[in-house]
Amino acid sequence: MITDEIREKINRGEIYEEELRILIYSFAQTISRTARKLFKRKEIEDDAFIDYFKVETIRSFMGMIPAFFYLYLDLDEKLKEILDLKVLKTITDYAEYHKKRKNLSYHIDRMIFRNLKVKEGEIYVLDTFIVPVDLNKRRNGKKILQGTFDAEFVFDSLKGTTVGYIVTVLINLSNLSLVDVKIFSKKTSKVKIWDEMVIKNLGTLNGKIKAVIADAGFSCYKVYEMSMSYRIVPIVKPKNNLKKLERIIKAMPVNFDWLNSRYSSVFDDLVKDLNEIIKMTLQSISNYEDFAEMRAEIEILFKATKALFGLKDLHIYYRDLAIPRITMCLYAGSLFMQFCMENGLKADVIIEHLRRRRL
DSSP, X not given: OOOHHHHHHHHTTOOOHHHHHHHHHHHHHHHHHHHHHHHOOSSHHHHHHHHHHHHHHHHHHHTOOHHHHHHHHHHOHHHHHHHOOSSOOSHHHHHHHHTTGGGHHHHHHHHXXXXXXXXXXXXXXXXXXXXXXXXXXXXXXXXXHHTSSSOEEEXXXXXXXXXXXXXXXXXXXXXXXXXEEEEEXXXXXXXHHHIIIIIHHHOOSSSOOEEEEEOGGGOSHHHHHHHHHTTEEEEEOOOSOHHHHHHHHHTOOOOGGGGSTTTGGGHHHHHHHHHHHXXXXXXXXXXXXXXXXXXXXXXXXXXXXXXHSXXXXXXXXXXXXXXXXXXHHHHHHHHHHHHHHHHTOOHHHHHHHHHHHTO
């Protein structure tokens, strides 16, 4: 249990053996409870997946490879009791299941679907980031260009040109839960990404109004048109020529689908709402920087995912195998952020401390 005294020490960066042990036990309890609640099904295979998720999350958090983690687990009865592994009780069990990771997509899809019964009317964030892989650029450069691997040459603002995946995530900002995770080619247009990630997940013709924050890469008329037609306020960092953009948004036409008899009785209300959405969109364009603090929370989530849960350098070169792994890491990162929020802990302090321990 994280007492006030322990919380204050952790937030000051005074994370010694006792504080770290309590932190690990408390986070493991959260993971074990959440995994059982969200993923449980009748099939035995699901028990194995639940165990796999718990082991991957906690061993990554502790900075241990699987073999060492299982050795440690044999010595720590309390942690073993908290995790309560049903199927993957030994390193041999784990290794056998790990070989089947190509089958994880089925479980990942259901995991995300169950977690996505989120409240409507909240603010979401759409963001992209680079997940590098350890392909040798010189030795495999020609194969990468020819498309032998799904990983591509991409530009990372920190590393420059590297080999990896462009991952796009849609996150519910209220509780930092994942809505969707996809890998897109660098050739994919921003409009297509917005349609796949935002419109298909959040769009509605007469439901509650939602807002989505995104960077300047998604600033184009088509994105605004698509969003407002489906009752979404696009809080997108504006590019140049704001006056022209404002004129276009103010002239936003009604959605022709509203003329369908199904919506005819509420047509006037929908038009009224559209005018409100236009007003909110114009305000967000003018005051985009006010949302910078909200986006900062997402950056901490990405930092946690890379520093603690294995996305710093991926060893998977094909998209169908990479996306389950990336999703699991992001899911673990979001649960870590929720854990910190619930316990009043400073996530960035914990991340930095654990990162330094692993250098």
